[in-house]
Amino acid sequence: MAPGTEPTDSKYRGLVDDMRGGVGWRDLRTPDARRADERDVEITDVRCVVVEGNFPWNLIAVETDAGEYGLGEAFPGPASEYVAFLRPGLVGENPFDVDRLVEHMTQLLSGLGGSLGYSQAAVSGIETALIDVVGKLTGLPAYQLMGGKYRDAVRIYCDCHAGDAPDADPREIYSPESYAAVAREVVDEGFDALKFDLDVRTEAADTATRRLSNDAVEHKVEVVRAVRDAIGSSPALGFDLHWNFSVETAERIARGVEDADLAWLEDPVPPENVDAHRAVTDSTSTPILAGENITRVEGFLPFLTEQAVDVIAPDLQKAGGLFEFRKIATVADAFDVPVAPHNISSPIGTMASVHACATVPNAFALEYHAREVDWWDDLHGRDEPLIRDGEIQVPEEPGLGIDLDPDVVREHAAPGESGLGLEE
Incomplete structure (x- = not known):
């Protein structure tokens, strides 16, 4: 100390x-x-x-x-x-x-x-x-402390972004073609699961109402279809709405993309209302996912008992930890609900999530949200990237099986921050 x-x-x-x-x-x-x-x-x-x-x-x-x-x-x-x-x-x-x-x-x-x-x-x-x-x-590795593993590797889905010209017309930035081009790149990098944001603004709107015009809904449908056409039917494909829309608008979007065979449509409505989620879920054959804003098993319970979602996405860095995730996943499994954890973390949180996902039967994919961070793998100091062929191997080393490079931590520390001092 x-x-x-x-x-x-x-x-x-x-x-x-x-x-x-x-x-x-x-x-x-x-x-x-x-x-x-x-x-x-x-x-x-x-x-x-x-x-x-x-x-x-x-x-x-x-x-x-x-x-x-x-x-x-x-x-x-x-x-x-x-x-x-x-x-x-x-x-x-x-x-x-x-x-x-x-x-x-x-x-x-x-x-x-x-x-x-x-x-x-x-x-x-x-x-x-x-x-x-x-x-x-x-x-002992973390997964062993948590009860053992169901799998040797965890499938990773890549969170992607399209559009990088903020001064251009939004319809040109967020065109179906730009989404499709990024999707092809990600699949070529070895991922067989990916996700895009779909709540981008493409027209002037009164956003307080949480409603979209017919043209805006159709634009989102065109984006989804373009991505699916670009990558084919095999890769798992999700789209995120970031809890921005009303039930009525969410239902219109979800029904419009039914023929794209999505793995999920994420957070279509705000997370506080279980009945609103159930209304959207019941209205469409598109699977509905939610959960990144919910903590502890108590928070997830009504979404499961009321069959308000098709897939849950607890974030292990927010929901209560690795053992709490196992509780959440166990209850979800009792309702035959699969788990695709939300994850926007560094290699530390990502590897912790890998261990946890390995210990439950119903975790089928884990998010990776740092494709644009070219030093992400430098942070853990391993000789090889963590993600290979769209998955992360579950480590056999003690604990998480990963460490931090103190020089990289200091280099990228936020203003006013220093390292963790573990090398001293």
Whole structure:
């Protein structure tokens, strides 16, 4: 632990003491729990650094007195502040108690509305780092700690973007031909699954209404058909609407693209209303996917029990972590719903998601959202790219089986940030 960073120095020490369970009653610390000597380990520090990729990647390190550290990643956003808040409640705890510490963190955050909110992103990143360090201390890969694997490799779908001339006519930028050209490039790179944004603006509109004109709907239908024609019927193909539209507009789009045999149409309506999702899903044969804005299994449950979606997309860096993902996937499997996790993270979060996807039967594809980041693979320091032939092999090395290049972290750290200090 760096000098001057003892947990007693935390600006949140008093509040964390107060929040140890329902203000002071449900205390989930167990500092004196019985341990074998080799597992009598303590957390000495928890850190977060923001790296500027195509998103601000929140990279987290959990350090221990055993000389090992674990790495994790939290969803982009103000995770650093939540990590700073949680830190005094974690230092001195045993990292082997992953599940208890997740519950402990969620309890500490409960008075801040944290059980189903964005703060679960910090919980997710710290939990991943705990699993990583436990894997290193035991010599086991993360997937083995989570119960074993169903597959040796995880299929990756590439999130793509078309149009790169912002001063041109939007109809020219976002033309069906430009989408089709990018789609062919991505398939030629070895991916057999891909996704595009479909909520681009192609005309002046009152966006507050969440409605599209007939011409705008037809443009989106033409884009979908052009991409499908360009890549053929075999690759899995999805399109994202980013929860921007009304039920009526979403239904019109979904019905219009039915003949394109999409793998999914993503987030057609805002995530708060289960009934709205069910209305869209029931209106079309196009599979409807949602879930990147939902946290913990409790949040997903009504979407599954009400059969409001065809596919779910939890984000492991936001939804509560790797074990929470397994809970979500297990409940989804009980309703015969497949899982295609959302993922906009660095190689750390991506590899964590690979391990988690390997451990459940119904995860069929994982998102990759950094095609334009030419140093993405430099960050992990391996000799070979993580993604080969459209998939990532599940590592056999301890923990996540991946590390960070400290020089690349420092080079791309956000303003005011430095490295994680793990090389010191």
